[in-house]
Amino acid sequence: MTRILVPTDFSEGAHRALKLARELMPNAEIKLLHVFNPNVRSLPYQSSLGEQANHDAIQKHFQDEVLSQFEEAQRERMELEVVVGQPVDAIIEAAQSFGADFIFMGTHARKGLNLFFLGSVAQGVMQRTHVPVMVVPHRD
Template sequence: MTRILVPTDFSEGAHKALQLARELMPDAQIKLLHVFDPQVRSLPYQASLGVQANHEAIERHFQHEVLSQFEEAQRANIESEVVMGHPVDAIVKAAQEYGAHFIFMGTHARKGLNLLFLGSVAQGVMQRTPVPVMVVPSKN
């Protein structure tokens, strides 16, 4: 059975990546992965968790509230996991551990100085994994 890892930051691009994975490979096993980077507090729910957020609280929040945004995942019984760490490292490791055949991930399509200063998780993953990566832009 084909296994697809779909990292999510709950952006439009991540939603589109999940949809595309389901459309192109409807029989594949899919795992949603959210990487919580405790050094970055940019996602809406992170501020409410506070500085001392622990993995269990993040996991509960992911499962009960944030994952509800992914109606497709609930209907299709898609596996999900939350890990802590640097996104590129965690995604590459999760793909290896899951035995992923493909990674479908969204991108914010940053350019210029934004890309230089912020980096690109998708670009980092593509450079560090032997697994084929399908990058889905958040904008059409």
């Protein structure tokens, strides 16, 4: 069975990457990977209550919001892993341990100088992995 790793920050870009992975390979086993970088507080449900509270909030969001968008048969082949660390390192490690055949990643809508830094995680992953990477653009 094909295995796809989808790193997610639960943004629209990440959602588009997951949706495309499901459309192109509906029978694939998908692991969503959320990397909690303790140096960056970017998600609305991250709290100062600690790592376990954040992990629980992410798991609840995954169950309530992400899985609910897919049919039962597809949900059975999806799982979420939450890790703490630097995104590029964690994605590379997860792809290896999961035995990923593909990595589908979303991008964020940025303009101007921010565009230069747009793909820093995606670019880092592409430079360091031998797994094919599909970068799915954000659409306004």
